[in-house]
Amino acid sequence: MALEHALLVSLRERPGTGIELTRRFDRSIGFFWRATHQQIYKVLRRMEADGWVAASAGDSRRTERRYEVTALGDEQLRAWIATPTPPVALRSDLAVKMRGASYGDRRALLAHVEELRAEHRSRLAHFEQLEREQFPDPGSLTGRGLDTWLVLRGGIIQERFWVQWLTEYV
Amino acid sequence: MALEHALLVSLRERPGTGIELTRRFDRSIGFFWRATHQQIYKVLRRMEADGWVAASAGDSRRTERRYEVTALGDEQLRAWIATPTPPVALRSDLAVKMRGASYGDRRALLAHVEELRAEHRSRLAHFEQLEREQFPDPGSLTGRGLDTWLVLRGGIIQERFWVQWLTEYV
DNA sequence: CTCACCCGTGCAACTAGTTGCACAAGCCCC
DNA sequence: GGGGCTTGTGCAACTAGTTGCACGGGTGAG
Numbered sequence: 440m441a442l443e444h445a446l447l448v449s450l451r452e453r454p455g456t457g458i459e460l461t462r463r464f465d466r467s468i469g470f471f472w473r474a475t476h477q478q479i480y481k482v483l484r485r486m487e488a489d490g491w492v493a494a495s496a497g498d499s500r501r502t503e504r505r506y507e508v509t510a511l512g513d514e515q516l517r518a519w520i521a522t523p524t525p526p527v528a529l530r531s532d533l534a535v536k537m538r539g540a541s542y543g544d545r546r547a548l549l550a551h552v553e554e555l556r557a558e559h560r561s562r563l564a565h566f567e568q569l570e571r572e573q574f575p576d577p578g579s580l581t582g583r584g585l586d587t588w589l590v591l592r593g594g595i596i597q598e599r600f601w602v603q604w605l606t607e608y609v
Numbered sequence: 610m611a612l613e614h615a616l617l618v619s620l621r622e623r624p625g626t627g628i629e630l631t632r633r634f635d636r637s638i639g640f641f642w643r644a645t646h647q648q649i650y651k652v653l654r655r656m657e658a659d660g661w662v663a664a665s666a667g668d669s670r671r672t673e674r675r676y677e678v679t680a681l682g683d684e685q686l687r688a689w690i691a692t693p694t695p696p697v698a699l700r701s702d703l704a705v706k707m708r709g710a711s712y713g714d715r716r717a718l719l720a721h722v723e724e725l726r727a728e729h730r731s732r733l734a735h736f737e738q739l740e741r742e743q744f745p746d747p748g749s750l751t752g753r754g755l756d757t758w759l760v761l762r763g764g765i766i767q768e769r770f771w772v773q774w775l776t777e778y779v
Numbered sequence: 780c781t782c783a784c785c786c787g788t789g790c791a792a793c794t795a796g797t798t799g800c801a802c803a804a805g806c807c808c809c
Numbered sequence: 810g811g812g813g814c815t816t817g818t819g820c821a822a823c824t825a826g827t828t829g830c831a832c833g834g835g836t837g838a839g
Contacts, residue, residue, distance in 0.1 A: 442825080
């Protein structure tokens with residue numbers, strides 16, 4: 440149920456249209472919450488109906504709708520952030536395959552693991568580069584900048600988890 | 610779509626009833642794929658209809674149904690393990706909350722993070738104990754034992770990821 | 780100018796998973 | 810040996826997310 444709230448966070452930072460939100464999700468929050476544009480449009484409509492966000496006509500096209508957070512939406516976000524979060528487990532097809540390797544083609548699985556490891560390596564490198572470029576001095580951060588950095592750190596550490604695990608595997 | 614296949618893996622190791630599978634999911638595979646008993650019963654019925662598994666009457670109660678993998682199910686599992694796996698991202702409410710901390714009660718969030726960190730710490734300790742007890746000499750493992758150990762390693766490394774990240778946070 | 784293509788929005792149908800509850804069989808205690 | 814409790818199976822209703830497609834309004838090439 441976090442998609443609504445992820446959208447609220449994004450819209451609090453800056454109002455935007457459906458497609459803009461979709462693109463913002465390709466970075467930062469998107470490390471930890473992925474969504475298709477269809478899902479985002481659907482949820483935005485519902486949030487509008489519930490009064491969490493308000494839409495205004497955009498300027499570039501007739502059909503464009505620019506959303507911003509209402510007072511109610513703000514309150515909802517605040518309340519949600521205050522509720523405790525149960526720890527969620529990662530769902531990984533790959534882990535299931537590893538566990539069942541005896542019942543399939545072990546050699547082929549190893550090749551896939553190798554590929555995935557390369558992919559995670561390059562994502563890790565990408566994230567680390569982002570960190571160097573955008574947060575050269577993390578010690579001085581506060582407020583939203585700090586929050587963004589901490590989530591990026593989560594992305595980096597997560598990629599390290601993958602690289603380390605898959606390296607043990609191969 | 611991995612639940613079917615996770616059940617196949619579990620049933621290949623040993624035939625079992627719905628409730629037994631539910632309990633097996635509380636460990637090992639369950640680190641990476643959690644499911645409620647309702648979901649498991651539903652999927653077992655579908656798999657039976659599709660001919661992936663066969664049910665026989667259990668001994669302890671009239672209604673008990675003991676499932677085992679058919680030749681077709683085995684083939685499906687083998688084929689699935691051979692298909693490449695797209696990398697899936699972790700979905701984390703907590704990350705969204707961290708990212709939106711400016712718009713809520715930062716102090717309360719920190720307290721929750723602290724709690725979750727303690728929980729991950731204790732799970733990590735539990736997993737490490739399992740490893741010591743059940744795999745005193747990992748170097749000598751092969752086949753299914755090796756697979757089980759490697760997945761447990763994934764669970765351990767994942768918990769370390771959480772502890773590390775949340776420690777950076779607080 | 781206009782036609783072909785692209786882009787942003789969105790609907791429809793489907794699948795996966797969750798929540799809440801029901802029911803029957805065994806068990807356990809008096 | 811009967812009444813309440815627990816356990817295993819499962820249905821029903823709902824929510825979240827995915828996949829595939831449609832449509833209308835620009836935009837740019839000829």
